[in-house]
Amino acid sequence: MGLLSYVAKRAAFAVVTILIIMTMNFVIFRMMPGNPVAMIADMVRLRPEQVARLYELFGLDKPLWDQYVQYMVQSLRGFYGYSYYSQRPIAEDIMVRLPNTLLLVGTATVLSIVIGMVIGILAAARRGSLVDVTAISFGFLGNSVPVFWLGLILLLVFGVDLKWFPIRGTTSVPAPTDPLALVLDIMWHMTLPTFALVIILFGGYALIMRAAMIDVLTEDYIQLARAKGLDERTVLYKHALRNAMLPMVTVIALAFGFLLSGALLTETVFSWYGLGRYIWDAILKQDYPALQGIFFIISVMVVAANLIADLVYGFLDPRIRQE
């Protein structure tokens, strides 16, 4: 019962967040100087009746409230309008690219969390050691080094100079037809962008894990676990880790948004066929509807990630289930 109401509360929060994001999207769209019809009319000099027809087509002749409702309904149905540039439904454009972005982001997330956690735990257990210094240094680096620049440098060294990895794209052109070769080809193309993201991200995770572990290690129950005669590994990995994981879960969910942003920038550098590259093109071509569609999709993904994190948290921490 406790768990159920907790889940319901978190889910409700997620839904409200998405509705608010959609509303903001609508408001921003209206705030834009001019409107899409005026822009088109400006570009191709339409006759007044054509303009009126376009207003009707875009639904701009209706009161603002109706437009809002219509916008919300269409967004929920997965229709975000047409791209100015490609003239195709934005949802289609996004759906083609989304899997590539998720592939990159997913791989980088898993790798950086695993590496960050292991290094963070070791750093907390052995303060002042080489591992500890590494964790702190990379934490600082992750805070200061722009991921796209690191991408450029990796590209410069390993792509242009050493020629170990391809300098652009998701697959070779033409892509290999053999499935195994295709997978290997994609992995080969993914190496540098993933590497850039992991280098920037894992230090931050390591620092958080380290701080959480250090906090937990001063708790009375850790001393009691030692007094009970448990060996150091059980103390560290069973008693301490399970508690230190709690702040990590929230941080990981919040960082998912950051990671997506980082991925957008990294994709641009490596010409990865994903949302990032789409954003770059949309900005260059002032394709506002495309930008908003992407913003909405990414927001939904981040909200979903947060919801999942909340649920994992509820599963890990018995205290939550009660409230």
Place this chain on the structure above:
Amino acid sequence: MDRGRLARSVSEFGRMYLGNRMGQAGLALLFIFIGMAALAPYLTPYDPMYTMQLANFRAKPQWLDPALPPNLYLITDPGLPSVAALGEWSLELTGGSSASWTGSEGYPGIPLVEEGSGPGAIEVTGEPSAEGTAVVERIYQYAYKPPRRFSVHLAYKAQVTGEATWSIQVLLRQSDGNLLELWSSGPRRGSQGWTVPRPQIDTNDAILRLRLFNDILGDASRMFPRGGEYGLVVRVSTVSEGGTVKVYLDDVSARIWGESFGLLGTDNYGRDIFTQLMHGSRISIIIGIFSAVIAVVLGVLVGLTSGYLGGWVDELAMRINDILLTIPGLPFLIVLTAVLGPTIWSVIILIGFLGWMGIARLIRSQVLTLKTKAFVEASRASGGGTWHIIRVHLVPNVMTMAYTQLALTVPGAIVTEAALSFLGLGDPFLQTWGKMLHDVQYYGAVAEWWWAVPPGLCIALLSMSFVFIGYALDDIFNPKLRGR
């Protein structure tokens, strides 16, 4: 706090800060960048944005390869202000032509386009009823690798009385004796005022390249394929059918565009990259500090009120906080800046307004702790009003945290602005470090590491200096965390 105690506590703080190694490193780095920002106009004479064509586009740094040509001007004194300036030219006359220096004519320039050099020109006179040519040549020893761009400028004027034709040719005599015709006026009749060839004689002109090399992709490297003696030749031919003709030449100059320039070369418009790097520090520091100040002020305000008042105010503030934390920052910023228009101030304000959430939470939790402390309860019991308690007891106690957060928020703001600029959403009238990286990406110049590396390194180091300062402050203000 009286003045003496304040002074003591300030000096105490200074002592502790300077004893902190991370603090020293951060401050030293920051001073370097502040120096860079303050001295930028003195370190470099150019404008980062508008001084273009300083050398060929994407010239390499000067120290990289001494064999690359710097900017080379073949003619020392193109304005011909005195007869002595003719000394660098060799003169060859055939038929009924004579040539001399004149002080009564001179290219006046074209208003708003280019300036002329004023009085002083070469005067070529064709004798009546005779044919003749006057050839002026400037010999030049070229000793570098082939350049990519070569341009020639000249201004001419013709005065004809009666029947006469004239023509002007500009040629390049290569080291193997081959003559390349760069430009020709063609035979003309009649007088003409001061004119410059249009389009300019420049290997950037595709028609010229096509005519000279039969290849639109060729460049000036085919004009100067190796070191040796080259000559810029201007040949004036006159044919008089009874009349007289006088042709004036002025402002004859030729430029081999530098393939190497300055400390860090040039960008796609021939702007100095080193200048952009120096000036970029100003924008980054301003954006970083201003948006961090906005974020911290907002965070402190929200944290204080929601923490102290509690109740529905707190609930509302924290829900808004949660929602804003959930919204992915960079995509949101992209949409907002794209729509609101990317000026430096809108970027600063947006970054500030999207950065206060974490700070508000920290401040709020500290206020919640302070609220239960005896001195606050005592003050409340003795009738201290809300405002009094916030001002006297809470604000001073959260200020140390606010300073620390200020230092720790700056790096995020700097990196975020760089990301926006990198995506092409920066202020179009400012050349920031992020914009420089945008150019690198946009023009596919990754391999030009002297262009690609420095801006990112500066972003990283400047951010790092604030990270160091922030951690040092944290260390000093929260001594119980020492050793963490």
Place this chain on the structure above:
Amino acid sequence: MTALLEVRGLKMHYGTVKGDVKAVDDVSFSLEAGESLGIAGESGCGKTSVALALMKLQPGNAKFLGGSITLDGMNVLALDDEKIRREVRWKRISMVPQAAMNALNPVFTVKDQIIEAILTHEDVSEKEAEKRTLELLKRVGIDPSRAGNYPHEFSGGMKQRAMIAMALACNPEIVIADEPTTALDVIVQAQVLKVIKTLQRDLGLSMILISHDLSVVAETCERTVIMYAGSIVENTSTVEMFRHPLHPYSVGLIGAFPKLTGERKRLESITGNPPNLLDPPPGCRFHPRCPHARDVCTRIVPPLLETHENHMVACHMVNRHPEYR
């Protein structure tokens, strides 16, 4: 007869940036089998440090500078960590820590935490361990149906009882109870103390109870040790301690402790503050606060001597001031 636990001249300092904190300085006492010993003193006087040292659970910056801890003829300080972990901790010496609410791991059930202790030290099946756990919980007055709950679902008193059950899980010879009732309200305090007292008597346990609260010690222990600034100042039976305290510090402490049954007299209290253990005063550490301090007290550390039968005290003045007899 040798005592079950014998501590001789134990000296332990904590290294910090500012210098060594002289937390435990030349502490000696012994504990007989079945005896209950109370260690009392102001917070920060080194009580808990002594307790931690008995199980070698001292923090990482602690340094042993001398002394010995002998458990049943075996020098604990000389044992390697692995051996201590397997054979001393919980199996022979267990503890009820300060603030039990924080000593139970919030993410595991109470039952699992006790079972874990049993399985670590004894080669029994999980089922057997669970059976024993439920019995233990029943014994301390917790309904076995609540055994599968998480710590946050327990009240403060229940957590403390669960801790006591856990402390008994491996049938230890010595239980160290460190401020077992501090965070509890008075009524629960009394209940928990009763459980401790009953169990100690019924099981014939040896117990060391650490408290800053003299009344807790008086109520529970047969013998009382009073510590001040890292050293023991007095050690005698509880009855004797409360009737005839000899050390001026004990006198002050007991004077500050109102007697419900005694004659009404003005509450005596000790002026001043305990010393900074980074730089304790020379000689007797109590001398700056002592009303009877003489020149000798500022220079020479008074040894802990048995000045009366079964009554040890560390004070230069003890035999010269009849009024403190």
